[in-house]
Amino acid sequence: MKTDPSNLIEVSLSLFRSKGYRRTSMADIGRATGLLKGSIYHHFPNKERLLIEVIQHVIGLFEDGVFTEARRPDLTEKQRLDGMIDAVESYYIQHRVCALVHLWPDALQESAEARELIQKFFRDWRDLVSDLLKPKYGQAEAHRLATDALARIEGAVIWLQIVGEEQALKQCSEEIRKLL
């Protein structure tokens, strides 16, 4: 049984994504990892810490899979934006939920640290997009367009989740690509 913390985090992420943080019990996590719930406390001092590390893990996945794309120095801004949108689109089509939005209500109520991580993530992401748009649109307009793009993506993912239609996400990817 793989009991290294990183496996625990991945399993927890998967459970949190489907059932939410609150509804996922330590026993659920134990069951899914082959550990007993008591043993989880050898790896994480409490459930809140687990939430935080799951959030950091998700942020890490975006750093690696999405943001990296947007930062490649060998590409033009256009290429970098397109690469980022490709990564985002396929990520959400696969998972159908934005884990961080999903976890937000719980983070808000139960963990200041988690809350700030999530907020920072979205701001960082927006700033990243803003940087791509700045050469073409200038500081202020780029900031506005980037904020809008991010909100649109999240809205499209919500729509995918609730209404079940992928169209909104594809449409918004399309239009964001057109920005450059």
Added chain:
Amino acid sequence: MKTDPSNLIEVSLSLFRSKGYRRTSMADIGRATGLLKGSIYHHFPNKERLLIEVIQHVIGLFEDGVFTEARRPDLTEKQRLDGMIDAVESYYIQHRVCALVHLWPDALQESAEARELIQKFFRDWRDLVSDLLKPKYGQAEAHRLATDALARIEGAVIWLQIVGEEQALKQCSEEIRKLL
């Protein structure tokens, strides 16, 4: 000590909006209404029913405050769309959360009836916007634009909620108004 159910529903909505459905206990609702938790069952047979009626109440508020605006037969499509966006914008600036999106994860896990109400609400809203856009854009394009508009609004509200910036909502309102 006459507790009319509609007061219970409003209090519950307010609690659900800030803490979520799962995290709001019957005792919380009792405390906020001056009742004991057991007494709530005099008005609602169980917590799920309360959730459903809260959702119906929210939908009713939209019917009255937002959809009505979009249906006024005395106005042009442009005026109706603008009226609807005005109503939506001020509603969300005030509440900073879309209660139905907020309740979605709990509804998904705990109540098929609640889930369907929420899904239907978003589809109905989208269809309403689509009807306004149809004369100008035709069936298919209107549907696409309406879906996109709705997802954008919800995304902007999420952004308002998490990042705390109203700008995304204002920006998206602006652009939806420009559709007509």
Added chain:
Amino acid sequence: MKTDPSNLIEVSLSLFRSKGYRRTSMADIGRATGLLKGSIYHHFPNKERLLIEVIQHVIGLFEDGVFTEARRPDLTEKQRLDGMIDAVESYYIQHRVCALVHLWPDALQESAEARELIQKFFRDWRDLVSDLLKPKYGQAEAHRLATDALARIEGAVIWLQIVGEEQALKQCSEEIRKLL
């Protein structure tokens, strides 16, 4: 809606017979009588009193339908015993439960008065049968045979209830008849 106490008692008996005393709520009784649970307290000061009066009602039914048969001065002992057994047999074939045995565990725990009523009922019944047998068997043997007959009847009713076979009741009726 008939709200006289005797209707309440009959409805309660029927509910107690099928669900037991403890599992029958005042609301159940209200629902079954067309009253609201609060109104029951106009007729009975509390649930225990209702239990007691239900027990007295059942005893009254036996007095009228079963014991009377056994006391008719115009008949021989043999005829009276047969008449009693006929009445008992058809009563239990119809109801499949001895209400007083069914209520015993609850009576034992919750009401000294109910407990004593039930105990007295069985002793009285036994003495009645004993009186019928005395001329033929003498005091001591009649007492023994009557006790045995009563226990057999109750055992056969239990068997009918749990195993669902009427045979035991018929068999024991037969043998009791053969005593005279």
Added chain:
Amino acid sequence: MKTDPSNLIEVSLSLFRSKGYRRTSMADIGRATGLLKGSIYHHFPNKERLLIEVIQHVIGLFEDGVFTEARRPDLTEKQRLDGMIDAVESYYIQHRVCALVHLWPDALQESAEARELIQKFFRDWRDLVSDLLKPKYGQAEAHRLATDALARIEGAVIWLQIVGEEQALKQCSEEIRKLL
């Protein structure tokens, strides 16, 4: 503070015997075992399971103490029947209640599994007695006599329980012995 489940079952049986299943709360069981009510769920997933295992335990006691006697291949049928009746008599004189009959109303209402266990127990017991009587009486008559014997025993135990007289049980043991 090692609480083995079998102790929990015995304590529960004892409580169920005196108060019944429904009236025995998990807190009662906890109190009687030195556990908190929540801790019982470490050993049994729910109260119904506890009921079922208590019933299986009682059946096991009969298997070991009563049925075994009736199955000894080294004895004649007469000896086996006498041994069984001895065991039954002393068991019920000691406990003064047939736990399975006592639990029947609750089992009937709350657990199909418990209900079937109890029904099967009585049928099995009857068949066992029937097998002892078959050589002497033939299949059909043995079945009838065995059913009658079982119902009599249960009736006598009810009588012992309610009226408090042991005589009925002794009388019926006597007569069952006389069958062989």
Added chain:
DNA sequence: GATGAATGAGCATTCATTCAT
């Protein structure tokens, strides 16, 4: 009498957390 709202104690069950082994 009847009503229906409210009470308060109780119940089965869940769960994050602790800790001796």
Added chain:
DNA sequence: CATGAATGAATGCTCATTCAT
């Protein structure tokens, strides 16, 4: 490190009873 037993507080819900109208 892992286990599994235990904790204690909380949760949704039930119910006999009271009482103002």
